[in-house]
Structures are given as C-alpha cells and as structure tokens.
Amino acid sequence: MDDSLTGLCAGRGNRMTDETLPKPSLSARPSWIMPPKSNVTLQCHTSTNDVNFALRKGNVPVEFPQSPDSTEGMARFLLTDLQASSSGPYTCEYYRREPPQRSSQPSDILLLLVTGEFPKPSLQAPQRGVVTAGETVTLQCQRPDNIFMPIKFALLKAGAAEPIRVQDPAGKETDFSLRSVTVSDAGNYSCVYFLMRAPFWASDSQPSDILLLLVTGEEGVPRRGDYTTGNLIRLGLAAIIVVIMGAFLVEAWCSQKEPPRGSV
Structure with a gap:
C-alpha cells in the first residue's frame, strides 16, 4: 500500500x-x-x-x-x-x-x-469534465475546512476495485492528474480522504459528488502522430484495392455499353 x-x-x-x-x-x-x-x-x-x-x-x-x-x-x-x-x-x-x-x-x-466518519469532500474538473483524447485532465479533490488531522486522498472510479491514485494533500486539497487520457479513462469519478493512522477514519459513506468524465475522439481513428510505418502501409494497400475494384467496375460498365459484334 x-x-x-x-x-x-x-x-x-x-x-x-x-x-x-x-x-x-x-x-x-x-x-x-x-x-x-x-x-x-x-x-x-x-x-x-x-x-x-x-x-x-x-x-x-x-x-x-x-x-x-x-x-x-x-x-x-x-x-x-x-x-x-x-x-x-x-x-x-x-x-x-x-x-x-x-x-x-x-x-x-x-x-x-x-467510510462514514468524516464529511464528504468535493471533486471538480477545471475542464468541466470534457477532454480530448491525448490531453491531460486534472481532477481536484477538496476536503471541508474543519478537518485538521493528517490525511490522504484517494481517487475512485466506478467499476474499479482499486483507487486510481492515493496521494497527500496540498493544504485542504489535492490535484489528481490523468495524463494522455483515452476513451477508456471516461467514466464516473469520486474521491475520499482518510487518516493514515488509528483509528483510520475515512470520509462519508457517500464519497464526493460523482463527476462524469467524457473523453472525445473515436478509437481506431488515427490522430496526428499516429501515422506510423505500419499504418501507412495499411492505408496504401487499402488505396490500391480501391483502385483495382474501381477499374473492374469501369470495365464492366463499358462492356455493357458496347453494341453486339456483327450488328449494323
């Protein structure tokens, strides 16, 4: 731990x-x-x-x-x-x-x-919870003013068995930075704070208000910087196949327009 x-x-x-x-x-x-x-x-x-x-x-x-x-x-x-x-x-x-x-x-x-021995904290995102894939998002967890004991903060994500991060506060708050986010980082986040020594109290059984993080950008669609050699080869092969198929379609269309041999 x-x-x-x-x-x-x-x-x-x-x-x-x-x-x-x-x-x-x-x-x-x-x-x-x-x-x-x-x-x-x-x-x-x-x-x-x-x-x-x-x-x-x-x-x-x-x-x-x-x-x-x-x-x-x-x-x-x-x-x-x-x-x-x-x-x-x-x-x-x-x-x-x-x-x-x-x-x-x-x-x-x-x-x-x-949980349940301290009032719940608040969780905020300066980007209003909507970010573009590849960016860094900062989620800020803040405890109430009337807590004076040494604590740690934990960032939680719905569906995850373990906290995403556990770290010390800076004053009454802490910033959790999620770098180079992908669509898999989208979801419902919350946070709690707790004592690191006996009696190990933690904040309210309802963690912070849920914050929905949305990550824009489609999986599988190359973005700037994603054009590796492998991607370029695949794109080139796809282009060649399209050209060949187009040639076959033109040939078939033209053969239908030609008059039968021997006709006047």
Missing part, C-alpha cells in the same frame, strides 16, 4: 518463519474502501500447496470464517456488516501442514477503510 504503513506491524513476536517460503499476497474484493454495513472478502494467495492460512489485523490474529469457495493456495476471509472499528491494516500468512510447521513471512499490508 504505502511506505508509511511499513511500521504498523512491527513487534510481531518471535514466531519461527521460513525465509524460503514465498510471501503471500493479500487483496480485497470488491475494494479496500467500503461503506458501513457492507461485506468485503480478503483474499490471501500463495503458490505453495498444503498450507493453512491466518489473518491478522495489526499484530492481533483475527478469526473470520473462510468462504466455502476457498481453494488450495487461496483463502478467502469474509468480513460482514463492516463498522468503523473494522478499519485498519491487515496482513495474512500461511503455515505448512506437515513438519516442520513454520510460517511464511507476512503479506504486504492491506489497509481496509470503512
């Missing part, structure tokens, strides 16, 4: 760990930023077989039921009815089932955020 999280799981005790076991990965579905009373699945994955998994919040082991669709090498922990107290840094690890029963190193930290 962020370098500032690396110290959150210090002092984990003196458990025997096996340096040869690959570190597992931990992800959240549908996202690591969730509204209260919702459900989230934390997925711990490793390429090592015949292992048992464990989930921790900070330094404390947590007991969540594994989903029935967990598979060999993949444990899915279902967290239901999320509350503000569910927010925090999570890691997972795994243990060999057979002796020697040593554990892996912990996964990288996943910061789970449950």
